[in-house]
């Protein structure tokens with residue numbers, strides 16, 4: 078009996094030590110969100126759509142020692158009532174749980190760490206690369222990222238696999254060769270200047286190694302492009318600003334074309350200046366101006382942050398102004414944004430009179446809304462949000478957006494092209 082007690086005590090000590098050991102090795106946190114939305118006059122055809130989505134992210138950090146971290150983030154991304162992502166055993170179904178992030182990060186030295194696996198990439202204001210955190214799925218990349226950091230700057234080098242594929246077309250002259258899409262970059266951020274919280278420089282490369290046959294029979298890669306960018310941001314005595322300029326170049330090929338085409342008219346800028354009232358009442362007002370050429374590829378932005386919450390447009394052949402206001406009132410935050418959208422290039426397509434060469438583009442930045450007419454005015458959007466913190470871990474947002482068509486949108490042949498499209502949504506978020 079005494080022996081048993083001794084064994085029991087020893088076991089308890091070992092277990093307790095094991096538990097405290099384990100506790101110091103891993104941390105968990107996460108968030109859960111429910112969103113329901115209704116769009117009236119969706120796609121300008123007078124229909125009403127309503128959608129619910131549910132997301133739960135569970136952040137698990139394992140740290141076997143000071144140098145190595147392993148991060149795993151399973152994510153439930155569920156569009157309410159759908160079965161597309163469900164695992165089903167009739168008549169029951171469970172939504173699939175996906176791995177949103179899974180990576181290791183190892184510090185070889187205080188100044189250098191290497192991350193490998195699946196991770197979100199977040200740079201600057203997410204104008205060019207962002208994780209689309211608001212979305213039920215969001216975006217993460219697979220690959221390697223090295224970061225070298227010192228007191229006043231850091232520099233990232235990354236290479237990510239956007240698409241893994243091999244040419245399997247029978248009879249293809251390139252049968253069996255890699256047709257991957259790779260995205261790589263160098264991102265440098267300097268933080269050691271007064272009144273400038275960061276000055277960023279970046280150089281990005283994307284290669285789409287799929288091949289298409291040109292009219293002469295030569296094979297050419299679908300895309301080989303680079304993007305060079307500069308970003309500045311800072312604030313002083315209540316005034317804040319940010320500026321980002323990106324310019325792209327390279328070549329693209331389409332099947333049957335006589336030759337590869339140079340990427341041109343492919344720059345964008347986005348500038349915002351804001352003012353926050355002094356004192357306890359932290360209301361902020363800002364004015365933003367932006368423009369993107371008809372050849373610009375928006376790459377991987379959190380587009381939702383920028384061109385209106387109704388998510389109607391991508392950053393291509395578009396310019397405009399935005400008025401921003403954010404007013405905190407006790408536990409409420411009231412947001413108001415007013416956007417105007419215009420086409421940059423309205424050049425008539427000489428081969429089809431009455432149409433233009435480039436339309437305005439949908440959220441993905443590549444699908445055109447249409448090319449009828451040569452009007453510049455796309456329309457305007459008003460976004461109103463009311464956020465409320467119910468407690469330290471629970472908050473809600475009520476949002477209302479209304480888009481009014483300009484001459485360009487009215488002419489694209491939509492049944493209700495001249496009627497406002499409205500979006501109403503309620504979001505509830507909890508953190509743990």
Ligand SMILES: [Ca+2]
Pocket residue numbers: 241242255256257
């Ligand atoms: Ca490959």
